[in-house]
Amino acid sequence: MKYLFQFGRILAFCLAGELLHTLLPLPIPASVYGLALLLAALVTGLVRLDQVREAALFLTGIFPLLFVPAAAGVMDLLPEISAMLLPILLAVGPVTVLVMAVAGRVTQALARKGGNRDAE
Incomplete structure (x- = not known):
């Protein structure tokens, strides 16, 4: 269950990045907005590292598999x-x-x- 909540937090920042990409007329991909927002939240303490750590490690672990298609x-x-x-x-x-x-x-x-x- 912990993984679901952590993945949900990461997904929320991806959604926020999609919203920013839609609202702002800049040629920046939505994923970059999402990563920047997550980084800002981690730096400011809005999100603690332990709230996303395990899900992020899992996602980076399977990252090469995502390039197969x-x-x-x-x-x-x-x-x-x-x-x-x-x-x-x-x-x-x-x-x-x-x-x-x-x-x-x-x-x-x-x-x-x-x-x-x-x-x-």
Whole structure:
């Protein structure tokens, strides 16, 4: 029953994100609004982490499974994709390296900051 209440809280923020997406004329996806609202609620203490933790861990645990239908859809488009393979590889390769480098730098900076805070 605890999982249902936690999932319900997360779902409420998704619904609020959908409402904001409908009301605001900005090109921001509804899921981003929902995540930002949930983050704000967690930071301000409106929602405590233990009120959503287990359901969030479950959802992130099954997250790769949610990409299976999208990957199957891409396989249906293989003839169209193969015609544009070189431009796709030229775009995806450098961007992947860039994202990995930035994520690594941010992680290192946060680890250093967290290590300094523990020393105080």
